[in-house]
Amino acid sequence: MSVFVKICGLRDAESVIAAVDAGADALGFVFAESVRKVSPEQANAVMQNISAHVQRVAVMRHPSDEEWQVVLDEFEPDVLQTDVEDFAGLDVPPHIRRWPVIREGNSAAVPESHHVFVYEGANSGAGETVNWSRAAAIAGRGRMILAGGLAAENVAEAIETTKAWGVDVSSGVESQPGQKDVELIRQFIGAVRAAEIG
Numbered sequence: 001m002s003v004f005v006k007i008c009g010l011r012d013a014e015s016v017i018a019a020v021d022a023g024a025d026a027l028g029f030v031f032a033e034s035v036r037k038v039s040p041e042q043a044n045a046v047m048q049n050i051s052a053h054v055q056r057v058a059v060m061r062h063p064s065d066e067e068w069q070v071v072l073d074e075f076e077p078d079v080l081q082t083d084v085e086d087f088a089g090l091d092v093p094p095h096i097r098r099w100p101v102i103r104e105g106n107s108a109a110v111p112e113s114h115h116v117f118v119y120e121g122a123n124s125g126a127g128e129t130v131n132w133s134r135a136a137a138i139a140g141r142g143r144m145i146l147a148g149g150l151a152a153e154n155v156a157e158a159i160e161t162t163k164a165w166g167v168d169v170s171s172g173v174e175s176q177p178g179q180k181d182v183e184l185i186r187q188f189i190g191a192v193r194a195a196e197i198g
Contacts, residue, residue, distance in 0.1 A: 003159055003192050004166030006145060007173065007185060008059060009036035013046040015180035022189040026055035028081065028168070031063070031071050034124070035178035036170065040074035057081050057099070061124065065090050072096070081118060099145070102138075104130045113142050118168060120147035129154075135162040152187040156195035167192060 007019040008028030019027055027050075029043035030036040047056060058077035060068065068090050071077065080092055084100035092098060101118045119135050121128040129149030138144065139162050146164035151172035159167065171177065173184040 001196060003164070003196055004143075004145065005189055005192050006055075006057065006166060006168040007170075007180075007188075008057070008147075008168055009034070009170040009174075009178070010046065010180060011036060011038050011042070011178065012180070014182060015185065016046045016050065018180075018182040018185045019189075020050055020054055022186045023193065024054065024185075024189060025166070026057050026079070028057040028059045028170070029075065029077075030059045031067070031075075032059065032061040032124075040071050043075050055079055055097075059124075060086070061101075062086055063090070068092075084117075104134065104148075116143040116145060116165070117141075118145045118147055119164075120168070121149075124170075132158060132161040135164065139163050139165070150188075152184065152191040155188060155191050159192070159195050 004025045006026040006028055007024045009030050010016050010027055016027060029038055055078045057079040058071050058075055060082040063082060077096065079097040079099055081099040081101060084102055087098060087100060099116050099118050101120060104121050119130060121130050135146055143165035145166035145168050146158055146162055147168035150158055150167055150169045155167055169188055173180055173188050175181040
């Protein structure tokens with residue numbers, strides 16, 4: 001089974017190119033308060049000349065519709081990723097895919113569907129590992145992207161334990177908070193691909 005890989009919290013062209021060259025399926029740009037926050041213009045600039053098959057993900061948390069519309073217009077994402085309850089107040093065009101974030105402990109919010117959803121802890125980008133047994137229990141409800149505390153060293157075990165459809169990494173491929181490490185990006189995606197074969 002091919003595992004979907006998202007590299008999140010990108011801020012510079014070097015990291016974007018490294019992630020794409022290593023085989024990332026999606027790139028996440030954070031427009032919420034974070035050490036990884038970028039402006040829509042910055043995100044758009046580092047995505048120039050990147051193949052259209054790599055999904056552009058706008059990562060937000062409790063945005064106003066006005067904030068979302070600015071990101072939509074200036075970044076032109078393929079996907080909006082935000083907490084599951086946020087979508088009710090946002091005007092999301094039909095061509096934009098929705099990835100609701102389900103926080104650990106809120107599994108009742110996971111829809112019984114084949115849609116993509118992100119499962120992570122209370123604090124995004126904090127390197128907090130979720131309970132993989134709980135994640136495994138809801139993985140079959142849709143296409144679950146597992147996030148939180150993943151790195152090259154543990155991602156194979158995470159995939160095996162949870163049967164996640166995809167994985168999402170941010171702090172696990174950084175040399176320091178907000179600073180992506182090209183080699184760690186390569187190692188992480190390599191570990192995922194090796195786990196597929198294993």
